[in-house]
Amino acid sequence: MNQKEFEAVEEWSHYKAQSITLNEFMNDWLPGIIEDHHKPSIFWNRKDSAVIAVNVLLNELEQEIEKY
Template sequence: MNIKEFESVLKLPRAKRYSYFIKKVVDYEEVWGLYDDGWAVSEDDDGNMLLPLWPRKEFAEFCAKHEWENYKPKKIDLYEFMNDWLPAMKEDSLKPSIFFNNIDSIKLEIDTLLNDLNLELEDY
């Protein structure tokens, strides 16, 4: 990915970054998180625990700052993510935080994310 694409995608509004996320994770069959003896998590203003996720290693790396400065991008296979991770996250009341750009992200229900991924996979 070139720097111009990287910077322009980071500046997209949340909804467009979410669409980009869905398309890219299905294209590459991988999801990225930050890991350091455990996965990076955050909390929203309502006290919900969030797992930040990105479509590409470069975006995760860009967010490895402040409390996550020791974290490194780690790949998750898309099918493992859909079949194992999302059900476990739902059981643990952990919500996905999609495509944080150090400003904001999309926070949504697991069923919505799973449905959107399945819809995108139908095109392949």
């Protein structure tokens, strides 16, 4: 993937992507979303995405991590 694929567009154009660890994502970022009553949008392709509850996403990630 090239950098262009990660650039924010339209109303999000002033935001910049930032790399975080999976641990930071699960322990710091996702709990904040729960508090704000939001749901993450994943697999966004500029047209569509999957919206999932935070607890479902955390459960799926934890199950996947157990495999390694």
